[in-house]
Amino acid sequence: MPPVPALPSENQRGILLMLAAMVTFIVNDTLVKVASADLPTGEIIFLRGLIVSPIVIVLAVRRGAFANRSLLFHKTLIWRTLGEVVAAGLYLSALFRLPLANASAILQVVPLATTAGAALFLGETVGRRRWTAIAVGFSGALLVIQPGLDGFNIWSLVALLSVFAVVLRDLASKQLPKGLPTLAVTTAAAISVGLFGGFLMLFEEPVMPDAAVLATIFASGLCTVAGYTLIIAAMRTGDISVVAPFRYSFMIWAVLAQVLVFGDWPGPLLFIGTGILIATGIYTFYRERQVGASEARKALTAPPAR
Secondary structure, eight states: OOOOOOOOOHHHHHHHHHHHHHHHHHHHHHHHHHHHTTTTTHHHHHHHHHHHHHHHHHHHTTTTTTOOOOOOOOOOHHHHHHHHHHHHHHHHHHHTSSSSHHHHHHHHTTHHHHHHHHHHHSOOOOOHHHHHHHHHHHHHHHHOOOOOSTTTOHHHHHHHHHHHHHHHHHHHHHHHTTOHHHHHHHHHHHHHHHHHHHHHHTTTOOOOHHHHHHHHHHHHHHHHHHHHHHHHHHHSSSSSHHHHHGHHHHHHHHHHHHHHHOOOOOOOOOHHHHHHOOOOOOHHHHHHHHHHHHEEEEEEEESOOO
């Protein structure tokens, strides 16, 4: 049977939770970007991992997320964790060297790239209209990256590479065994990303952080945990078709943070490219929902097998 639509009040709560999640994520990005003025990339990732990992481990243990330990070594969880680690390393490296809004805008390619990846690697059906939307969306990303123009920054390509790592993570997430709790997946990601930061520190000049920097990273870690908690709650509270598009509010907070914290006003190409990405992303999402609903109706009306 198709899912029962959520009540209006549930959708309103879901929207508020999604908006709050996006605020915490952009606060996290802002804090780690501020910390990057004093600490190298690997050290920031490692210290944040020291904060996030114990919190999620305690939550996972209390919820019994490790009851089925055999699933913790499932190959799809390994691939998902690899994608998470690579995405974090690439995105944060780019974030520290790009304007905040530019790095955030490039990340908006993820829904389009995931749809394309699902068609290419998982055999999901993607029609002509969605492929067109994907192509148009990537043209919007090119406006943000500005290859060949004076505003081009090589770290934009690093941010774009992080998108493909996120796609690997999300496609692997679709294949995770159903008995594997979300908190177990989150714990594996938190620990692995933190250890990756420790690995990067082997190639960096260590810096002794002062109390202010440690407080900044601690706040970043808390925002990371809060953001994932809020986004999970949002997706479980209201209709996904209503709640999910509010992910794009992330760009509003990104632009505000870039202007208010870093004093840098984005150029017109970023607004145009981001607008294209958001429009095509929302269209692709709703089109997927329409196709899914159509297939569900066909399944319900099909004659029984003989």
